Amino acid sequence: MTNWSSMHERVAAYLRTRRALGFTLTIEGQQLERFAHFAEQRAHQGPLTLALAVDWANASLTPEGLGPARRLETLRPFAKYCQLFEPQTEIPPARLFGPAHRRLPPHIYSSQELKQLLAATAALSPTEELRPVTMHTLLGSLAVTGLRPGEALRLQDGDVNLERGVVEVRKSKFRKPRLVPLHASTTAALAEYLSVRQRCLGLTQASGFFLFDNARPITGDQARHAFQRIRQQLGWDKPETGCVPRLYDLRHTFACQCLLRWYAEGVNVHQMLPQLSTYMGHCKVSDTYWYLTGIPALMAIAAERFELAAATTEEDQP
Incomplete structure (x- = not known):
């Protein structure tokens, strides 16, 4: 039996258990913390109820029902865990708000668009420092390796073996590490990037492979922001047909x-x-x-x- 006195305690217990089993639950954990805060604001007492779950789902600002569906998808495994200790817990029905995941039509870049994309990195400010070169190498690497953007951004120097021409992806989705062979031209481009990086920052060993001018690894938000600047520069932010090109579309x-x-x-x-x-x-x-x-x-x-x-x-x- 448990003595949970708040939804925050329930969420904390659930996250401790799942993370001890090897699950990261970064985004899911943040969402559940927000749910616990929502329950606290509503002065909710006792086990999770369907009414509380639906109210929190409907509070999503994401349009077309996708936000509510994803919120309930996050709550369902949490509710199942709580029900093991509190049989009164109500588990939200699956697909109550429809599917939680919908495939956005990707933008498939043409060879000409890829050339334009890489050329446009030169205009990123400050133009004389590392940022344009880093984004050029990052975008080129994503285009020719198919890596997930997060995988590329988490690379360390030790993960990129230029002598063997292979990248080791350690922190992959589903915790499934793998080796990614590189074409000789890609290996040469990465070697050139390391030379430029060392000239700019004077680092022989860094805390990440792709760095900005502060010698820190690029974050996902920084990469997306730089990509958005490039997209605006090229006039791709408001296409006449199709979807707005995304960083992930390179994959x-x-x-x-x-x-x-x-x-x-x-x-x-x-x-x-x-x-x-x-x-x-x-x-x-x-x-x-x-x-x-x-x-x-x-x-x-x-x-x-x-x-x-x-x-x-x-x-x-x-």
């Missing part, structure tokens, strides 16, 4: 470009997909499908292959 672009290259080389794509899945750090191939988008080049290949298959079928008919 989608990498996956699509891999398929295009394999088709051009005549490779058996179905046999190669498991390798791509492993390279991108996915637990199963179906996760990789999430990144494959029907861009015109891929759709043209699909249409050609369909027509060929249909013609073959007609020839086989008596």
Whole structure:
């Protein structure tokens, strides 16, 4: 039995238990702390109730019901934990507000757009210091490796082995470390970046690989802010059609470009997909499908292959 006197104590107990099992729960933990604060403001007493959960979900400012759905998704495992000790706990039904995750159509960068993106980093201020070079190398690395932005930003010097031409991703999603082989041109670009970094900062060993002028690793917010500045500079912040390009879309672009290259080389794509899945750090191939988008080049290949298959079928008919 427990003697929880507040929702904050329930949340603290839940987070201690999950984190002891190896779960980070950074964003989920913040959300649950906000929920506990909400319950305190409402002077709620006793176990979690469905009414309290729904009120907190409806307080989300995210439009189109996505915010409420995600809030309930966060509460459900917490409620199940509490119910083990307090049977009166009410678990919010799944999908009460619809799906909690919806796929935003990604922007698949063309080769010309990637060139424009990298060239635009030179205008980031202060132009004579490390920031433009860091963003140029970071964006280029994301485009050619398919790393998650967070994975790239968490890299340490020791994770980048330029002699072997490989990056070790230690802090990956699902705590699944992996080795990412690099093309020779990518290895050369990273080596050049380290030389520039040392000239600017005089560091032989730093607390992170991608640094700004204060010699500190770039945070996710700083990377997104710099990317937004570049996007505005290029006039991409208000596209006439499609979605606004995102930093994460470089990963989608990498996956699509891999398929295009394999088709051009005549490779058996179905046999190669498991390798791509492993390279991108996915637990199963179906996760990789999430990144494959029907861009015109891929759709043209699909249409050609369909027509060929249909013609073959007609020839086989008596």
